[in-house]
Amino acid sequence: xxxxxxxxxxxxxxxxxxxxxxxxxxxxxxxxxxxxxxxxxxxxxxxxxxxxxxxxxxxxxxxxxxxxxxxxxxxxxxxxxxxxxxxxxxxxxxxxxxxxxxxxxxxxxxxxxxxxxxxxxxxxxxxxxxxxxxxxxxxxxxxxxxxxxxxxxxxxxxxxxxxxxxxxxxxxxxxxxxxxxxxxxxxxxxxxxxxxxxxxxxxxxxxxxxxxxxxxxxxxxxxxxxxxxxxxxxxxxxxxxxxxxxxxxxxxxxxxxxxxxxxxxxxxxxxxxxxxxxxxxxxxxxxxxxxxxxxxxxxxxxxxxxxxxxxxxxxxxxxxxxxxxxxxxxxxxxxxxxxxxxxxxxxxxxxxxxxxxxxxxxxxxxxxxxxxxxxxxxxxxxxxxxxxxxxxxxxxxxxxxxxxxxxxxxxxxxxxxxxxxxxxxxxxxxxxxxxxxxxxxxxxxxxxxxxxxxxxxxxxxxxxxxxxxxxxxxxxxxxxxxxxxxxxxxxxxxxxxxxxxxxxxxxxxxxxxxxxxxxxxxxxxxxxxxxxxxxxxxxxxxxxxxxxxxxxxxxxxxxxxxxxxxxxxxxxxxxxxxxxxxxxxxxxx
Amino acid sequence: xxxxxxxxxxxxxxxxxxxxxxxxxxxxxxxxxxxxxxxxxxxxxxxxxxxxxxxxxxxxxxxxxxxxxxxxxxxxxxxxxxxxxxxxxxxxxxxxxxxxxxxxxxxxxxxxxxxxxxxxxxxxxxxxxxxxxxxxxxxxxxxxxxxxxxxxxxxxxxxxxxxxxxxxxxxxxxxxxxxxxxxxxxxxxx
Numbered sequence: 001x002x003x004x005x006x007x008x009x010x011x012x013x014x015x016x017x018x019x020x021x022x023x024x025x026x027x028x029x030x031x032x033x034x035x036x037x038x039x040x041x042x043x044x045x046x047x048x049x050x051x052x053x054x055x056x057x058x059x060x061x062x063x064x065x066x067x068x069x070x071x072x073x074x075x076x077x078x079x080x081x082x083x084x085x086x087x088x089x090x091x092x093x094x095x096x097x098x099x100x101x102x103x104x105x106x107x108x109x110x111x112x113x114x115x116x117x118x119x120x121x122x123x124x125x126x127x128x129x130x131x132x133x134x135x136x137x138x139x140x141x142x143x144x145x146x147x148x149x150x151x152x153x154x155x156x157x158x159x160x161x162x163x164x165x166x167x168x169x170x171x172x173x174x175x176x177x178x179x180x181x182x183x184x185x186x187x188x189x190x191x192x193x194x195x196x197x198x199x200x201x202x203x204x205x206x207x208x209x210x211x212x213x214x215x216x217x218x219x220x221x222x223x224x225x226x227x228x229x230x231x232x233x234x235x236x237x238x239x240x241x242x243x244x245x246x247x248x249x250x251x252x253x254x255x256x257x258x259x260x261x262x263x264x265x266x267x268x269x270x271x272x273x274x275x276x277x278x279x280x281x282x283x284x285x286x287x288x289x290x291x292x293x294x295x296x297x298x299x300x301x302x303x304x305x306x307x308x309x310x311x312x313x314x315x316x317x318x319x320x321x322x323x324x325x326x327x328x329x330x331x332x333x334x335x336x337x338x339x340x341x342x343x344x345x346x347x348x349x350x351x352x353x354x355x356x357x358x359x360x361x362x363x364x365x366x367x368x369x370x371x372x373x374x375x376x377x378x379x380x381x382x383x384x385x386x387x388x389x390x391x392x393x394x395x396x397x398x399x400x401x402x403x404x405x406x407x408x409x410x411x412x413x414x415x416x417x418x419x420x421x422x423x424x425x426x427x428x429x430x431x432x433x434x435x436x437x438x439x440x441x442x443x444x445x446x447x448x449x450x451x452x453x454x455x456x457x458x459x460x461x462x463x464x465x466x467x468x469x470x471x472x473x474x475x476x477x478x479x480x481x482x483x484x485x486x487x488x489x490x491x492x493x494x495x496x497x498x499x500x501x502x503x504x505x506x507x508x509x510x511x512x513x514x515x516x517x518x519x520x521x522x523x524x525x526x527x528x529x530x531x532x533x534x535x536x537x538x539x540x541x542x543x544x545x546x547x548x549x550x551x552x553x554x555x556x557x558x559x560x561x562x563x564x565x566x567x568x569x570x571x572x573x574x575x576x577x578x579x580x581x582x583x584x585x586x587x588x589x
Numbered sequence: 590x591x592x593x594x595x596x597x598x599x600x601x602x603x604x605x606x607x608x609x610x611x612x613x614x615x616x617x618x619x620x621x622x623x624x625x626x627x628x629x630x631x632x633x634x635x636x637x638x639x640x641x642x643x644x645x646x647x648x649x650x651x652x653x654x655x656x657x658x659x660x661x662x663x664x665x666x667x668x669x670x671x672x673x674x675x676x677x678x679x680x681x682x683x684x685x686x687x688x689x690x691x692x693x694x695x696x697x698x699x700x701x702x703x704x705x706x707x708x709x710x711x712x713x714x715x716x717x718x719x720x721x722x723x724x725x726x727x728x729x730x731x732x733x734x735x736x737x738x739x740x741x742x743x744x745x746x747x748x749x750x751x752x753x754x755x756x757x758x759x760x761x762x763x764x765x766x767x768x769x770x771x772x773x774x775x776x777x778x779x
Binding site: 004005006008031032034035111112135164165167168169170171239241242243245246247312313314315324325326327328329330331332334335336337338339340341342367370373374375446448537540541543544545547548549557559 | 600601602609613614616617622623624625626627628629633634635636637648649650651652654655656657667668670671673674675676677678689690691692693694695696697698699700701702708709711712713714722731
């Protein structure tokens, strides 16, 4: 018996990789997948782990490692697979030498994402095997087995996760790491050089492989029929198995699919025969449902269950049994509590200035996306990683020049490295008069603080070569590159006005470390002199969670305030003192 | 035994993750099947956050739905009101009366609800309320509100105290262990 521990699904994936003898891991952070790769650092010595520049690079690194014979892994969020899909779709043709596994974390309900895409679509399109674990124990078990399957069928294997699987801890029994000899690397152009003449041959292989994978899905121990009451049958996978099992218990029978691409045919038909009424419970797209209908089965799916968002046992209970748990309701409306920039956030000063300038802000993905919400409300667009740079150029061209002096693109440091550099080269090369702001907080912030190729530290926290962002921008062909400290709002405003007025492309690097970083030096909290505060509430426009307003006076939560001083810069009557003690000395009573 | 469902509700940054690790550790060592579901990413940034803890002979769903929670541990007052619907009939709420204003209240677009505890009690709900921030400060660390609340919860769940103190030692950052131990004790004595 191995050691039993309570483990996040993500950590269990990492453990599965370790036990399977993985030696190379390369990923870009992305909620809800990030902890998988960071957890690999505990296996230093056995596994080389790294933060890749982006998901495409990460995927290409592990494809190379697999060709070399290593067992290799990359993890990413669902939209990360869009970035990595280019290597994946062709790596599927080339197949593997050492087992190659990718974990893709979907985010039904969009807890921390810009869309709700269903990664099973990628598995279908790339013709890869896809497994879907339903708890932490299965995360470990399926991952470990995925490497064997990858080698057996010569296919990259995708593991589909979702927020509730990735970020739930469940009990896991640890096993030993297998001993695996590195197989030889053999040059084989017909397998690894995917030019037309060879790719056509592999295309035939992929078709044959598809048939073998369906046969595997029919017999896979990961596809399980649980016979209970035959009145109700539910086909489900991952979270929807857990929700259905909890809601319906023994009142239903279940076909729990652990292999979600390709889907079995005979197994599903066999299950359908056993039950009177057949439901398909799947979050997001009706993929299993459409498969069932295509093989001639009558099933109840999205006509009954929601097409949008995350499911729960309550939803299954209500839709299938018509039962709702009794509960109390608070008798009045409760103000929403949206996420906000932290107290001391380096982006606050920048977005306060952008709001004041009233410019069009072409945004990107990161903590600074919170600049879109009230009271800052200083962002016009957010589409995907990198669009903060490239789309501004398109916007400016689309406006035929009338916005060039009143539109900026904002991109974070990590996002700039991920996919902003190419867009910046495009700006310079296309002679665009665009102004890009790189909001450099020296970390990948929103995903919890991962090191980046520009902060001089690797995934282990050891020193690493660092991209010099100023030099990089200049090398891209941008002549005007300025660095500002966004906590000095007057200077930030002056520089932005100057760069917007310039009739050539420019980059402003707004640089201040994230306030959540270890080693961030907090100042003493500020305090408000109630005798001076006129209650004008101008300071509240910075959207700081450490400020509050009561009895027509602003006050500061000293537990949250880190003394960044941004609020005080807006205060006309100078009611903000530097420190609490300064106020005390002021003797206001 | 039936599955017991607990929700931790609060504001991103209040330490619901550490709280869930502590109770998870207790449940593991007690030999239960358990699931602990956390929230990471964007909603952590000062938003309303929930953590689900479930244990029993066999736990399926990792989340708690409306009308299912045996206990709701609220780290902040307004969040207690927000999640009341998730409490099972006959369930109990453990509420830190500390108030953290959400952005619409800070900017004056909305008002912080008044008399929250009374309104919850008026629904016939069993409530234990306390100012956990005061107790945390008394323990020497205003960040240990989460551990104070674990002390209060430990009284309800009724496991051996040593399980909790062991879990606290295992999960606490070393520098905060002493204040966390004090904070836990102050919670137990509420």
